[in-house]
Amino acid sequence: MSGLLAGKRLLVTGVITDASIAFSVAKLAQENGAQVVLTGYGRLSLVERIAKRLPEPAPVIEVDVTNTEHLAGLADRVREHVDGLDGVVHSIGFAPQSCLGGGFLDAPWEDVATALHVSTFSYKSLAMAALPLMSPGGAVVGLTFDATKAWPVYDWMGVAKAGLESASRYLALHLGKQGIRSNLVAAGPLRTIAAKSIPGFDQFEEVWAERAPLGWNLTDQEPAARACLALLSDWFPATTGEIVHVDGGYHAIGS
């Protein structure tokens, strides 16, 4: 087997359509020699259908990251397909509608708590659920949307992402002794189900494509996926707690 991830065994969460960032990660990973196990949430038959569109049909395990039983059983379910894991991809985000689209001042705690549970705390829960299968050299990679700024309409999801960025650094701290890395990719806006569920997200789109020094393609998930692959590979052996921007350079430019 050849390729950047030759022989690596990966758990990839977050596939719901073939536009999902996770779908591009799974596809590229297989093309680069990895064995992929997917997790699916909610509409499992849909995820299974999408999984068949990968170069190699991948098994799908049901995981709701807020369900403690799913998390407790994860390692055993993964072992039915692979004997260990070299990488885990967290490509999960959700916030109730009240938390998005300008509702920052009115969103109730119960909804904010859901956003933080699914989008922030789950990064740690997923990593811990997979940890029994991991060994030194392993990597956890997640997806963020630059949380150093307050964006219009992103609201509590922005807060959840700020928490995710911090959680990744703490995971790096606590898993470093075991030789396991934790890094994030900060992607620019991409037209996925998650993005479309944010009212007014299109505001980012034009401005991003116009201002990013390298330009920005809203329907090309591959640059973000490639960065995930690089971070999962052996080519970042001494990098952890890092955030790699894959945004056409937008974050570096003043407005």
Ligand SMILES: NC(=O)c1ccc[n+]([C@@H]2O[C@H](COP(=O)([O-])OP(=O)(O)OC[C@H]3O[C@@H](n4cnc5c(N)ncnc54)[C@H](O)[C@@H]3O)[C@@H](O)[C@H]2O)c1
């Ligand atoms: N699309 C963008 O513009 C963009 C930009 C930067 C970062 N991101 C991040 O990328 C990641 C992937 O999102 P995407 O844009 O590919 O959208 P997507 O809608 O394709 O993926 C989001 C995934 O989260 C899963 N999910 C939601 N609740 C879950 C739960 N309780 N348990 C398990 N899974 C659950 C969904 O099933 C879905 O597969 C998210 O963290 C998102 O915030 C997206």
